[in-house]
Amino acid sequence: KAGVTQTPRYLIKTRGQQVTLSCSPISGHRSVSWYQQTPGQGLQFLFEYFSETQRNKGNFPGRFSGRQFSNSRSEMNVSTLELGDSALYLCASSLEDSISTDTQYFGPGTRLTVL
Amino acid sequence: AQKVTQAQTEISVVEKEDVTLDCVYETRDTTYYLFWYKQPPSGELVFLIRRNSFDEQNEISGRYSWNFQKSTSSFNFTITASQVVDSAVYFCALSEEKSPGSARQLTFGSGTQLTVLP
Numbered sequence: 001k002a003g004v005t006q007t008p009r010y011l012i013k014t015r016g017q018q019v020t021l022s023c024s025p026i027s028g029h030r031s032v033s034w035y036q037q038t039p040g041q042g043l044q045f046l047f048e049y050f051s052e053t054q055r056n057k058g059n060f061p062g063r064f065s066g067r068q069f070s071n072s073r074s075e076m077n078v079s080t081l082e083l084g085d086s087a088l089y090l091c092a093s094s095l096e097d098s099i100s101t102d103t104q105y106f107g108p109g110t111r112l113t114v115l
Numbered sequence: 116a117q118k119v120t121q122a123q124t125e126i127s128v129v130e131k132e133d134v135t136l137d138c139v140y141e142t143r144d145t146t147y148y149l150f151w152y153k154q155p156p157s158g159e160l161v162f163l164i165r166r167n168s169f170d171e172q173n174e175i176s177g178r179y180s181w182n183f184q185k186s187t188s189s190f191n192f193t194i195t196a197s198q199v200v201d202s203a204v205y206f207c208a209l210s211e212e213k214s215p216g217s218a219r220q221l222t223f224g225s226g227t228q229l230t231v232l233p
Contacts, residue, residue: 019148033220043223056220088158094219103150104221106160 001027004107005078012113017080022111025072025093032074033104034066037088046089049074061093078112086114118164119209121224128233129142129196136192138207144168147189150184150208150221160206166190197231204228 013019025032028082031103036081049068056058066076072093078085094103118141128134140149164174166183174181179186179194194201208221 032218033219043221045222046219047163049219058220090158090159090160092221102219103162103165104219105162106152108157108159112157 004091004105006107008090009044009108010032010111012030012115013081014115015081016082017081018077019081020075020077020114021089021091021112023074023076023091023093023107025074025091026105027103029095030072031090031094031096032068032072033094033101034074035090035092036060037090037109038086040086042091048074065094081114083114087112087113091096103111117144117147117209117211117222119207119222119224121205121207121227123227124225125228125232126218127232131196132171134197134229134231136194136205136207136229138190138192138224140188140190140207140209142209142211144211146211148210150207150210151181151190151192152206154204154206154226156203160208163192169180181196181197194229197229202229202231 007022031050033048035043036046037043047057047066048055051107052068062078068074086107089105090109092106094104120139124211147168149166152160153163164181167197171183180193182191206227207224210219212222
């Protein structure tokens with residue numbers, strides 16, 4: 001089975017622009033979560049989607065948004081980019097076939113640089 | 116609120132040495148899950164192990180072993196006979212039991228950079 005894929009792998013934007021990152025989960029996985037990784041703050045949870053619905057959101061401003069499509073693919077969007085948004089954005093998927101916690105499998109990440 | 120502490124920021128060992136990475140967690144839940152992930156320079160987080168809070172059995176997988184102790188809220192990771200390819204950042208993470216319809220999220224420690232020298 002193919003793993004979690006993320007596109008693009010690298011992105012350079014300037015302040016004020018917006019960006020859209022894409023994530024394709026492992027086939028059959030229904031939950032997609034997004035995390036931001038920075039040297040200063042470490043790995044922080046952004047949000048989680050299941051069945052096209054956002055179920056949980058981390059402590060990030062409204063400039064960070066996302067969505068999930070019917071095929072479980074997910075996108076996240078960051079508007080009005082700030083220098084501090086430079087980070088590695090990681091997507092993870094999990095099976096979600098029971099009420100117990102499933103393991104999250106991560107993609108390679110998208111490295112966003114804001115100039 | 117849940118919290119994961121990895122006090123060791125960086126560890127350097129010589130190949131074939133054993134090394135233990137420490138992880139201490141805090142949670143109010145009685146049911147929770149602990150994870151270890153490895154992040155090589157490529158950036159992808161590679162899943163290593165998951166333990167349930169009700170299962171304190173230690174686990175061994177090849178050169179890797181994990182020691183889970185609820186009494187001390189610790190979930191330590193040992194690499195035996197380390198190899199250069201083990202060099203990476205290792206993250207410990209915690210997830211609380213979800214109720215139906217709720218979401219999960221992983222709370223990560225700050226990571227331990229392991230360098231194995233030849």
